[in-house]
Amino acid sequence: MGVEGIGASVVRKEDRRFITGRGRYVDDIKVLGMTYAHFIRSPHAHAKVVSIDATAAKAMPGVVDVLTGQQLVDDKIGNLICGWSVSSKDGTPMKMGAWPAMAPDTVRFVGQAVAVVIAETKNLAKDAAEAVVVTYAELPAVPDIKAAIAAGAAQLHPEAPGNVVYDWAIGDEAATKDAFAKAANVVSLELLNNRLVPNAMEPRAALAEYNDAEEHFTLHTTSQNPHVARLVLSAFYNVAQEHKLRVIAPDVGGGFGSKIFIYPEEMVALWAAKKTRRPVKWASDRTEAFLTDAHGRDHLSHAEMAFDKDNRILGLRVKTHANFGAYMSLFSSSVPTYLYATLLSGQYNIPAIYAEVMGVYTNTTPVDAYRGAGRPEASYLLERLMETAARQLKVDPAELRRTNFITQFPHQTPVIMAYDIGDFGASLDKALAAIDYSGFPARKAKAKSAGKLRGIGFSCYIEACGIAPSKAVGSLGAGVGLWESAEVRVNPVGTIEVLTGSHSHGQGHETTFAQLVAGRLGISIDQVQIVHGDTDKVQFGMGTYGSRSAAVGMSAIFKAMEKVEAKAKKIAAHLLEASDGDIVIENGEFKVTGTDKSIALPMVALAAYTAHNLPDGMEPGLKEGAFYDPTNFTFPSGTYICEVEIDPGTGKTEIIDFVATDDFGRLINPMIVEGQVHGGLAQGIGQALLEGAYYDENGQLITASFMDYAMPRADDLPSFKLSHTTTLCPGNPLGVKGCGEAGAIGSSPAVINAITDAIGHNRIEMPATPGRVWTAMQMQQAAE
Amino acid sequence: MYETIYHRPTSLADAAALFAKAGDATYLAGGHTLIPVMKQRLAAPSDVIDLGRIKDLIGIEVTGDALIIKAATTYYDITQSAEAKRAIPAIVHLTTVLGDPAVRYRGTIGGSLANNDPAADYPAAVLALDATITTNTREIKAADFFQGLMSTALQPGEIITAVSFPIPAKAAYSKMRHPASRFALTAVFVAKTKSGEVRVAATGASSSGVMRVPAIEQALTANWSASALDGITVSSDGLMEDIHGSAAYRANLIKVMAQRAVADAG
Amino acid sequence: MSTIKMTVNGKSVSAEVEDRTLLVNLLRDTLNLTGTHVGCDTSQCGACIVHIDGKAVKSCTVLVGQANGANITTIEGIARGDELHPMQAAFRDNHGLQCGYCTPGMIMSAIDIVNRHHGDLDEQTVRHELEGNICRCTGYHNIVKSVLDAAGRMKVAQAAE
Structure with missing residues (x-):
């Protein structure tokens, strides 16, 4: 593929304008x-x-x-x-x-x-x-879920009696009931998934x-x-x-x-x-952003898991209340249902699952998809539950997970999703080695002698991204199809423009998408320009969210490239008097295999546009479009392990070590992939330790600025230890899975599990601020 | 921000005269409290009088038993001052954990004191060291200066010119930072004067602002050591309670920060 | 209204603006230097950081009058022609940016950090010194890496001069 093709950590093409102050954001335009x-x-x-x-x-x-x-x-x-x-x-x-x-x-x-x-x-x-x-x-106002569903609560909309938008369920209720009836052990947990404010730095x-x-x-x-x-x-x-x-x-x-x-x-x-x-x-100014940008998360859940005598999961029962705020935002309805409950099987063989979700209105800012959208809530619930179970069942948390891992693929879960591929044990092993799990007891003892409480926490997450097969989401109620489009234009001089329906707002598409094209043709990424974000330039496309731009957006480019290459090969074969089946593309040239005959891409392109000498019946030009509709979601997965130390005097948690081992399938640009993981981890750790949007009893947002809403800063976070395992996604031509949200999905339970391990009990909610951790430690002391 | 008239006097007398002449003026020091408040339209001064270019208000000196910091000296300049570091290293340490580097270039000690935010850092040092605040008209003892939430003894138009900190035998500042604002969630300044008096001040804990902590002062007077505080309980009565910490947590922090400060002070 | 004169990126400029104008607004709206951004209202995010007389300052919290007569450097003014400032190059080479919005403030802040510490930096110091700059994309991992890398490059560059 060459040094700038797939798999190369090339520096980003777009960076020069950003580091020199020549970016062009909306508020820069006059x-x-x-x-x-x-x-x-x-x-x-x-x-x-x-x-x-x-x-x-x-x-x-x-x-x-x-x-x-x-x-x-x-x-x-x-x-x-x-x-x-x-x-x-x-x-x-x-x-x-x-x-x-x-x-x-x-x-x-x-x-x-x-x-x-x-x-x-x-x-x-x-x-x-x-x-x-x-x-x-x-x-009268209802500021939260409990207030909204209380008897006699003020009503927001006459259309929604009791402030209930829907009372939805997924899975097999009877089978789940049976599973619990024959359980040797049942583990249960109440969980609050805290409301977050996205806070992209550009308002x-x-x-x-x-x-x-x-x-x-x-x-x-x-x-x-x-x-x-x-x-x-x-x-x-x-x-x-x-x-x-x-x-x-x-x-x-x-x-x-x-x-x-x-x-x-x-x-x-x-x-x-x-x-x-x-x-x-x-x-927008920042205060308006706090008040009006769609918020994220805000679930209250009760979860129970049934185990047999061998610690195998028999069933999972979940009841979740989701806060939608005052109005139903664009994709809000899907977040606590099809993007959440469908992931409740996690990495585990769970024969029976039943999840109920009640969506409610409150007098708060509307809530919708925020990095991970439903999947962080699912992984938080499951991974807190697994850690709790391990402690209750007195088994090693890594081994309890391993006992229950899905190992055969494809795997149909009881909640719609059909996992195509994965190797959960491989990620777990690699993460355990990276954190030096066997050395943990010694580290904990050493911390204790220094007056600190050390804890370790796991999270084995799976998520569904590459959103999404249009027919499938259509059958579940989506109002749109979730394919993507691409057009590849080879210009008469051989430079290339790729028009994509994906949109980059930090992901680096101008580089990664160019790497795909450049790698296939054996040319420099400087020869390739990615065009996006303008409806007058680009054909209809669906945009970027749900970690879909590599799996869906690049697959569309892949398809368009195949068409372009096929036509170019025909032209080259015609000009070289060879069969197009004998043409191979190398280093920007079309070569007749086994000979020294070749023609450079610019000459093929020029021939396409002069049209003086094209094969009979061929249209002039070299430009092809494609729409790609995925056949399945993709399923990135991995193991995150967090090690913390708590200062018992202040309750402050310090992350000593954070290991993230992810399986994203093929990596296009490992440097960019790791950057995506870093950012996701920061947001998940932010949710776990710092961030929370709070309303008072009158519905006033208390946390309406960075003075009150704690954004993660450089000194709140460690450097992360990243590694990868690879199973190639069979569902798309590139074998990619998507990496944009994993960090945010997998990290928060690992942090909280580490804290509960350190303090010795489970009664702590996110964000685990120093004040809350200290208070939780007093509860423990009072109980002793 | 509402429209205003900006002035940049070069002498104290000019500043005071401008203030007297204006309808509803305010002084501007570093501006890092005032300007955000003006941006949110929570203050509407007719005139803004910038004290930042008055040479008499800038500088640090050590005379006899006191460290004198002039009011418009920036935090950054305080952190860089060898004299200050020699005289009262705790003041310099406090300044390095105040705000962020960009804020420290602009913020001034006088501005912080005049504002008297209940979670600001300097008030704890001023109160614990029994400092004297000099204005263009008088001298005010620390105990008289702070008068509750965002309120001070300053009269309209009065300008802080300097703060004089008696050099103590021992002093240290220990701060638990607010996770969002980076002000003090609770912080404690402990000092032992050369005559042996122990004074302890806490900031960020009470909504009425900086406060002394008699229980801790008594214990440390008897025995200047962190362990002397093991058995004491700080009352949570009147302490702030919010999403970042309960009153009981802040009471705990007063004790823990005091212990750490005593350990640092040696 | 007042007449403000200052040097911005080496050029003398003069503008007639309302006294309530913030330095960041003068730069962005009057001088069309839109590389300096605004990301909050409370002087915390650091997206607006520029150098005033060589010091990294939040330009959203400076009235133009306060900067009258000063020497201002913005993100647009640190490269020498086509040659990037070592800090800019380090951010690019270490993937120290994603959406790019906080980046100008980060770079201006980071240059000041390296200058103040004469290039002698470790990870913990960099993280502490970046307290006044918020990034939502990178988790700071590669920003810290960039600053440490640039500290080395700037030391070499200074030694060469």
């Missing part, structure tokens, strides 16, 4: 006549909007207009949608309340917009916003332009999936027609799921640009 939007947001978690008086604000200098939710209704702008329909056990479809982009009558979370000021500068917009008088009549932003002569809109936006944004904005929100709307997601500063969704601000910016006939820019 256009002539640009105005600035500032949203007026509800200070209440639940209230009626009684009146909005913008008279004074409209008269202020520099104010272009003040627009309200009622005007959106009057202009027949659509409500926000949820794109995945999930039905309750009883067959009824999920019960959704309407979510208008700006609330005309009722606000249901702090930060929900009721009006927007459009002004000549950002400061003038903010000045004017203070002159808009909004009168609210407060209503969301949108710049909307309207050309009234052309009736055409252009939207620059911070999106992971610009085509989906265009589709939703046109087909459902009615702000523009699809062929009259260009959506551009330029450099995007991190997404982690939060930039999948099409938010009210983007809708309003487009609508306002047409209403005011001025370009409208909105750029």
Whole structure:
């Protein structure tokens, strides 16, 4: 494949612009006549909007207009949608309340917009916003799951009685009941999966332009999936027609799921640009980001696992409550169901599983997919349960897992997923060696003599990514197909552009995708340009989330490349007077095998475009497209082991060692893969030790800035010890599995298991802050 | 941020005159508390008077028994001061665990004290060392200066010019950082004066700001050692309680941080 | 409104702006130097770090008046023509960035760290010194590696000069 092909850790092509300050993010873009939007947001978690008086604000200098939710209704702008329909056990479809982009009558979370000021500068917009008088009549608020399902709780939406969106289940209830009836041991656990704020470092932003002569809109936006944004904005929100709307997601500063969704601000910016006939820019500040970016996680679960006398798992029973916040965000419904409960078999042979999930509304920011989306919640639940079981059954936690590993593939779990391949024992062995497991007791003793509590914790995760086979997700209620598209354009001089529906917001596609193409042709990656993120340039594509860009996006490029190469070989064969079956591609040349005859790629490309001498009947040009729809999810898996020391005086946990052994199938660029794992680990460790979004009893977000929400910093984290095992994914032509989310999925249970090992009991929740760990240690002492 | 008028006087007298003339002025030192507050529109001063270029307000000197740090001296300059390190190394240590490097280039000791955040670091040193705060009009003893949450004895227009720390026999600062803000979740400054008096001040623990801890002072007066505190209990009455720590946890931290500080002080 | 004069990346600039203008806004909005980013409202994330008179400072927490007359260096001003600053090169070579948003602030902060420590750095010191810069992508692993690598390169470069 050459030094820049698949498997090479080449430095990233995109880096030069980022390290020299020449990146181009949405808020960096200025256009002539640009105005600035500032949203007026509800200070209440639940209230009626009684009146909005913008008279004074409209008269202020520099104010272009003040627009309200009622005007959106009057202009027949659509409500926000949820794109995945999930039905309750009883067959009824999920019960959704309407979510208008700006609330005309009722606000249901702090930060929900009721009006927007459009002004000549950002400061003038903010000045004017203070002159808009909004009168609210407060209503009682439900700030969390328990409050939402309590008898007599305030109701958010008349469509959803009891604040219940759905009461869903998966698996075989009767078989699971039988499994528990014959169990020798049952292990149970209550778990809270803490609410997180994604906090991509670039806050969301949108710049909307309207050309009234052309009736055409252009939207620059911070999106992971610009085509989906265009589709939703046109087909459902009615702000523009699809062929009259260009959506551009330029450099995007991190997404982690939060930039999948099409938010009210983007809708309003487009609508306002047409209403005011001025370009409208909105750029979120961090406080707005805390209040309005879709949050992640927020589950309350009860889990029980049944074991036979040989410590083999007989069954798993789970009841989860998932907090959706005040409205159903774009893919929210699928997260605690098809992306969560379908992974509850983990790496284990579990004959019977039954999981119930109740999704509820609360007066909080909407919750949707955040790095891992459902799978971190599943692995946290399972791996906490396995560690608890090992201690209760008095067996080694690594060996309990090994006893129950799935070893035959393909493997059909009781919860939809069919694992194609894996070698869980190999990852476990490699991780055990990396952490020097046998040396742990000595390290623990040494720590004790220094007054520290040392603990070790495991996590053997599996996840489903490469999202996803369209037919399968369609049958489960998805409103879209989850294939990907690619077009490979060989230019007349032999340079290449690849247009991909995937979107890079940090993943390094400009490099890895170029490596695939360059490797196949034996050319330099500098000859290959990856084009993405612009609906006017790139054919319809589905975007980047769910660790899908290698498995699905690159597979589409692979298919398009096969077509390009086939045609190029025909041209080369024609020019070299050989059979196209005898043409091989090496070092940028088309060679007749077994001879010294060859022709360079640029000459083939030129021939394709001059069309002076092509095989009979062949169309000119050298450009092919492909759509790739995966046949299955891919199943990355691995073992993470965390070793901690706790300072008993302060309760502070220090991660001494963190080992991550992953099986991602084939690695395209190991350097980039490891970078993805590092970032995922930081987010999972952040969830375990630092991060948590909290609301007070009135629904006010207490953690609405970096002063209160603890983001992981450099000195909170160790350097990580990474290694890999490899089983090639049989489901896609590259054998790749996806690496973007694994770190976030596998790491948090390993950290908490290490802490519970250190403190000697299980009564600790995430985030295990020093205060909580110290308090947990006092409980233990009181019990002794 | 609301529009404001920025001034950069070069003398104390000019600064005070500008303040007197303005409608609703505020002084700006490093700005790392004031500017974020102004950005969030929680403060709307008509005029901002920058004290950062007044030469009389910058510098560190040791005279006789005191370390004198002028008010607009930045944290960074304090961390680099050989005199300060010789006189009271605990002050320099405190400064190195305050904020982050970029903040330390801008933040000033006077600004921190005038703001009196209940989780700020310097108030603990000032109170434990019984420092004297000099302003353009008078001298204020530490015990009189701090008057509860974000509140001080400073009168409108009054400018802190210097802080004079008596050089102690022993002193140390031990801090448990707030995981998000990096202010003090709870931190303790312990000092033993040259005459043998023990003074202990805790910050970050009480919502009314920096406080002395008599139980610990008594125990350390009897026996200046970390183990002298093993048996004592710090009351959690009146201590802060939030998502980052209960009152009982903060009470524990006062004791643990005090023990560590005593151990560091030697 | 005030007239602000300063040197930015070696060039004298002058601008008439409101007194409430922050240095970062002057750089981004008036001077079109958009490499300096804003990632928070509370002076914590460090995406806005530039050098004022050689010191790494959060430009979101500096009024333009405070920087009047100063010498400012931004991420756009550290390479010598096509030749990257050693810190920039180290970030690229060690995959010290992903989305690139925190990167300019990280690099400006990291240069200052190496300067202050005269290149003598270890992992723990780098992690502590990066306290004022938040990255959400990299888990800091490769940023720390980059800074340590650059410290060596900058030492060599200084020795050569």
